[in-house]
Amino acid sequence: MDRIMSPSILAADYLNLERDIRNAVAWGADWLHVDVMDAHFVRPLTFGAPMVAQIRKICGIPLDVHLMTDRPEQIARDVLDAGADIVTFHVEAAEDPAALIAMIHERGSRAGIALKPYTPLEAVVPYLETVDMVLVMTVEPGYGGQKLMPHTLEKAKALRERCPDLAIQADGGLCGETIRDVVRSGVNVMVAGSAVFKAEDPSSMIRFWKTFDPEDPA
Numbered sequence: 341m342d343r344i345m346s347p348s349i350l351a352a353d354y355l356n357l358e359r360d361i362r363n364a365v366a367w368g369a370d371w372l373h374v375d376v377m378d379a380h381f382v383r384p385l386t387f388g389a390p391m392v393a394q395i396r397k398i399c400g401i402p403l404d405v406h407l408m409t410d411r412p413e414q415i416a417r418d419v420l421d422a423g424a425d426i427v428t429f430h431v432e433a434a435e436d437p438a439a440l441i442a443m444i445h446e447r448g449s450r451a452g453i454a455l456k457p458y459t460p461l462e463a464v465v466p467y468l469e470t471v472d473m474v475l476v477m478t479v480e481p482g483y484g485g486q487k488l489m490p491h492t493l494e495k496a497k498a499l500r501e502r503c504p505d506l507a508i509q510a511d512g513g514l515c516g517e518t519i520r521d522v523v524r525s526g527v528n529v530m531v532a533g534s535a536v537f538k539a540e541d542p543s544s545m546i547r548f549w550k551t552f553d554p555e556d557p558a
Contacts, residue, residue: 341505343550344529346371346404348511349395350386351533360537361399367543368550371404371426373511373531376419378409381433382481389418396423404531406454406511408481409433413440420447428452428475428509431463441470452509456481461495468503473529478522479512488513493525500526523554 347369352360364372374392379385392405402425409415412429413436419427427444431453434440444451453464454475464474476496479486489512496508509529510522522530530549539545 341528344370345546345550346373346529346531347536348373348531348533350375351537358398365401368546369401371402372399373404376405376407376409380410382408389422392419392424393422402426416440416444420449424449426450426452428454430454432456432459437467441467457489457492461498473507473509474499475509475511477512478510486513488518493521496525496527519549520554
């Protein structure tokens with residue numbers, strides 16, 4: 341299964357956001373990860389649908405929109421209208437995950453379902469036959485720059501054994517020190533913020549993460 345890099349603009353330079361978005365595409369990003377936070381489900385307040393619409397105008401790769409919000413149903417409609425290609429919502433927040441997945445699909449986009457570090461994998465099992473991707477949060481959602489919580493990768497391993505062809509995304513604390521364990525766990529969609537936008541050579545880093553052999557001891 342091909343690996344997908346989805347740099348998070350949470351770590352971009354907001355005063356030069358267009359530059360950083362264009363750079364991410366040039367560096368070889370497959371998707372662009374946009375974190376929508378509402379200051380309720382998580383403490384920070386970030387981007388909304390108007391920002392997604394503006395990013396859509398300048399970004400030719402898929403927009404991977406992660407809703408860290410309460411009541412994601414209406415916000416999902418708004419970001420779909422704005423041009424989101426993938427919409428991921430939290431199982432902990434949705435009133436009817438199955439209906440929300442169906443709505444996203446009806447709009448022609450892919451649906452992802454996310455779970456926080458201490459939410460058991462069983463919470464998403466009822467939706468595995470219809471969802472396109474599961475996002476395993478490897479840190480508590482909300483803030484960038486956190487350290488990966490190793491126990492979260494056990495959920496990714498169990499999910500990969502259960503669903504060999506499912507897209508499994510990891511978000512939080514992905515860096516040179518953790519990427520080997522992340523890939524070994526079965527994750528194939530990698531979200532990285534600081535590790536991309538603050539790298540000395542982002543292009544080489546993205547290429548390496550997508551191609552390296554995690555069993556190579558070198």
